[in-house]
Amino acid sequence: MQVVAVPGLPRIDSSSNLAQLIFEASIHWPDGTAGLTDGDIVVITSKVVSKAEGNVVASDNRDELIDSQSVRTLATKHHARGTTRIVQTHHGLVLAAAGIDASNVEAGTVVLLPQDPDASARRIRKELETLTGKQLAVVITDTMGRAWRNGLTDNAIGIAGLFALDDHTGKQDQFGRTLEMTVIAIADEIASAADLVKGKSFGIPVA
Amino acid sequence: MQVVAVPGLPRIDSSSNLAQLIFEASIHWPDGTAGLTDGDIVVITSKVVSKAEGNVVASDNRDELIDSQSVRTLATKHHARGTTRIVQTHHGLVLAAAGIDASNVEAGTVVLLPQDPDASARRIRKELETLTGKQLAVVITDTMGRAWRNGLTDNAIGIAGLFALDDHTGKQDQFGRTLEMTVIAIADEIASAADLVKGKSFGIPVA
Numbered sequence: 001m002q003v004v005a006v007p008g009l010p011r012i013d014s015s016s017n018l019a020q021l022i023f024e025a026s027i028h029w030p031d032g033t034a035g036l037t038d039g040d041i042v043v044i045t046s047k048v049v050s051k052a053e054g055n056v057v058a059s060d061n062r063d064e065l066i067d068s069q070s071v072r073t074l075a076t077k078h079h080a081r082g083t084t085r086i087v088q089t090h091h092g093l094v095l096a097a098a099g100i101d102a103s104n105v106e107a108g109t110v111v112l113l114p115q116d117p118d119a120s121a122r123r124i125r126k127e128l129e130t131l132t133g134k135q136l137a138v139v140i141t142d143t144m145g146r147a148w149r150n151g152l153t154d155n156a157i158g159i160a161g162l163f164a165l166d167d168h169t170g171k172q173d174q175f176g177r178t179l180e181m182t183v184i185a186i187a188d189e190i191a192s193a194a195d196l197v198k199g200k201s202f203g204i205p206v207a
Numbered sequence: 208m209q210v211v212a213v214p215g216l217p218r219i220d221s222s223s224n225l226a227q228l229i230f231e232a233s234i235h236w237p238d239g240t241a242g243l244t245d246g247d248i249v250v251i252t253s254k255v256v257s258k259a260e261g262n263v264v265a266s267d268n269r270d271e272l273i274d275s276q277s278v279r280t281l282a283t284k285h286h287a288r289g290t291t292r293i294v295q296t297h298h299g300l301v302l303a304a305a306g307i308d309a310s311n312v313e314a315g316t317v318v319l320l321p322q323d324p325d326a327s328a329r330r331i332r333k334e335l336e337t338l339t340g341k342q343l344a345v346v347i348t349d350t351m352g353r354a355w356r357n358g359l360t361d362n363a364i365g366i367a368g369l370f371a372l373d374d375h376t377g378k379q380d381q382f383g384r385t386l387e388m389t390v391i392a393i394a395d396e397i398a399s400a401a402d403l404v405k406g407k408s409f410g411i412p413v414a
Contacts, residue, residue, distance in 0.1 A: 030238040094355035147354035148301035151392025185358025193400035
């Protein structure tokens with residue numbers, strides 16, 4: 001498996017055509033090949049998808065904003081820096097502050113999650129497939145904390161052209177025992193793999 | 208980034224020398240190079256570490272076994288297949304059934320987690336570095352469910368030669384805003400990336 005950053009993307013805003021920019025980027029693989037080919041998976045940080053879709057709003061009232069993006073609050077914690085709320089969004093995602101993000105955006109604004117990340121993934125996939133003539137998959141990611149573990153990892157919040165889960169239940173292991181629980185979240189693992197080559201604070205949002 | 212499975216490993220038991228077997232494996236990279244080199248990270252499923260360490264026991268009383276590996280129970284759920292308990296282990300890990308695993312083991316036995324996964328990682332790293340003469344890192348993984356998300360992903364439970372967390376807090380983003388929350392769980396992301404090339408039911412435990 002080869003994982004590379006898509007270099008040289010400009011700052012993304014609502015005038016950006018993400019698929020076109022990714023298509024024009026100089027993608028070079030360890031095996032010496034270049035560009036996108038059949039079976040490649042393009043992993044895109046949700047923040048730039050939201051920026052390209054114009055899903056950026058004024059950050060005046062953070063609490064109201066979180067409410068507007070949530071269907072319920074699961075946990076609230078008060079701490080030195082303020083209040084953290086773990087909520088469920090209208091997408092069904094459970095995460096801190098409804099995924100509203102104030103980093104790497106213009107002062108005074110925040111980025112919301114894409115309204116329909118699966119639809120965004122399908123649209124970008126279709127555009128990229130038209131541009132490249134290749135069969136591709138697209139994963140849109142967001143960075144999330146985890147219960148009971150320190151640190152954040154990237155997960156898939158929207159996908160097109162691949163399955164989110166690889167279900168091994170019912171298959172047999174090497175000793176003939178039927179697997180009961182083994183459903184691997186491959187889209188999330190792909191999101192995490194891509195995060196290792198992307199640069200959070202350095203503006204590399206696509207791998 | 209290149210991620211490859213370590214092929215051809217035999218079934219591991221308490222007579223196996225994992226470092227020696229990994230050293231002797233035919234590791235081929237997409238860029239045409241072979242073998243381990245400086246900076247490579249060897250990712251090993253905890254199950255084979257436990258097997259090599261002889262940490263396999265009779266599966267007679269699963270509930271007592273879970274108790275013996277736990278310091279507290281966080282949640283208990285009764286369902287059609289039995290009872291699932293989310294517990295905290297003596298390591299501090301929170302996971303289902305204390306990580307006790309009945310898949311890919313001899314009938315009538317289960318595999319416990321390594322007693323001290325960081326120590327196991329350090330030992331295997333040292334042995335591999337001696338064999339190869341290269342500077343390496345080792346990550347020992349386990350497969351875990353997540354609160355609020357379907358499917359399992361691989362996480363790091365023991366490491367040597369790298370940091371578990373990449374702490375960006377205090378750094379500035381592209382707009383000069385100081386990052387407050389951004390601590391990336393890179394060891395877990397490495398575990399997930401490696402899982403994409405390993406084969407759960409097909410006996411490829413190392414990448």
